[in-house]
Amino acid sequence: xxxxxxxxxxxxxxxxxxxxxxxxxxxxxxxxxxxxxxxxxxxxxxxxxxxxxxxxxxxxxxxxxxxxxxxxxxxxxxxxxxxxxxxxxxxxxxxxxxxxxxxxxxxxxxxxxxxxxxx
Amino acid sequence: xxxxxxxxxxxxxxxxxxxxxxxxxxxxxxxxxxxxxxxxxxxxxxxxxxxxxxxxxxxxxxxxxxxxxxxxxxxxxxxxxxxxxxxxxxxxxxxxxxxxxxxxxxx
Numbered sequence: 001x002x003x004x005x006x007x008x009x010x011x012x013x014x015x016x017x018x019x020x021x022x023x024x025x026x027x028x029x030x031x032x033x034x035x036x037x038x039x040x041x042x043x044x045x046x047x048x049x050x051x052x053x054x055x056x057x058x059x060x061x062x063x064x065x066x067x068x069x070x071x072x073x074x075x076x077x078x079x080x081x082x083x084x085x086x087x088x089x090x091x092x093x094x095x096x097x098x099x100x101x102x103x104x105x106x107x108x109x110x111x112x113x114x115x116x117x118x119x
Numbered sequence: 120x121x122x123x124x125x126x127x128x129x130x131x132x133x134x135x136x137x138x139x140x141x142x143x144x145x146x147x148x149x150x151x152x153x154x155x156x157x158x159x160x161x162x163x164x165x166x167x168x169x170x171x172x173x174x175x176x177x178x179x180x181x182x183x184x185x186x187x188x189x190x191x192x193x194x195x196x197x198x199x200x201x202x203x204x205x206x207x208x209x210x211x212x213x214x215x216x217x218x219x220x221x222x223x224x225x226x
Contacts, residue, residue, distance in 0.1 A: 035215070037163075044220040045155075045163060045206050050213060059213040062120070095162055104210035105153040105168035112162060 002026040002108045004096050009113030016086050016117070022079040022096030022110055030054075030074035033099040035106060036081050038092040046092075049081065050099070064090075086117045121145050121209050125218035131226040136197045140221045142190045142207035151211035152190045154183055156203040163206065167192065199225075 008020040022034070036048040049070040050059040058070055069082040079096050093114050097106040122145035132138050142152065150170040155163040165174045167183040170190055180195040194201055202225050207218040 037217075044204075045157075045208075045217045047208070047215040047217060050215070061214045099210075100168070103151060103153075103169045103172075104215075105165060106155075106163075106208070107165050107168075107174065109162035109164075 002098065004098065004108060004110035006094060006096055006110040006113035009094065009115045011116045011118065012086055013119050014086060014088060014117055018083045018086065018115060020081040020083065020094055020096075020113055020115070022081075024077045024079065024098075027098070029077040033101070033104075034072065034079045035097045035099055036070060036079075037095045037097055037106070037109075038090075039095070039112075040089070040092040043092075048094075051079070083115065086115075088117050091115060091117045120214055121148065121212050121216050123207055123209055123216050123218040125205075125207055125221050127221060128219065129222040129224065131224050132197055133226045134197050134199060138194045138197055138223065140192045140205055140207075140223075142185075142192070142218050144188045144190075144209055147187045148209045148211035150186050151209055152183075152185065153208045153210055154181075154192045155206045155208065156201075157206065158203045166205075197223075 003025045005023045012018050033052050035050050051070045067085045071080045093112040095112045096110045098108040100107050124143045152170045154167040157163040166177050171183045182193050205221045
């Protein structure tokens with residue numbers, strides 16, 4: 001069974017940093033491209049970042065480019081999102097999701113981890 | 120960036136109704152259009168990919184159509200478990216983008 005479990009969320013002050021993790025199991029992690037998506041309270045889904053299976057290709061949404069860094073450790077079956085220079089508007093539930101090859105849809109999602117940016 | 124616009128933003132319907140949600144892309148995305156629904160406090164769930172392909176395990180009352188810039192999601196006979204928020208997403212370009220969502224509520 002495919003499982004994605006996010007962790008690392010919490011309360012952080014504006015300007016602070018946080019590292020989110022996504023632990024993958026039930027599939028060959030090193031062969032799948034991965035994504036991060038977030039959802040602010042009461043708002044819609046916002047795509048944030050993509051990393052290819054090898055880690056060599058990375059994309060970001062403009063809203064987080066230069067502040068967030070996506071990475072992966074295929075030996076540990078783990079995906080990461082490093083968050084820097086956090087703003088109150090970064091408060092959201094952060095989801096990791098597995099991308100399927102061919103049509104690039106997100107078939108599997110984690111349950112999400114909540115990041116709250118507040119003083 | 121590709122803008123995805125859904126309509127309506129909200130919709131009230133009854134069990135058994137036929138419902139259609141539309142999604143328009145700001146430029147052609149071929150058939151790289153996916154539909155998800157999400158219930159409060161839960162992760163999104165994939166319903167349809169490649170504009171019209173039903174994800175495994177999704178009931179056949181859901182269907183999708185369209186190509187290029189205009190797409191539709193149809194639910195042929197609403198069931199109680201279908202009341203949720205629906206999102207389209209294009210996967211043709213980076214950055215990937217979602218529509219703003221359509222909240223489907225019980226009338």
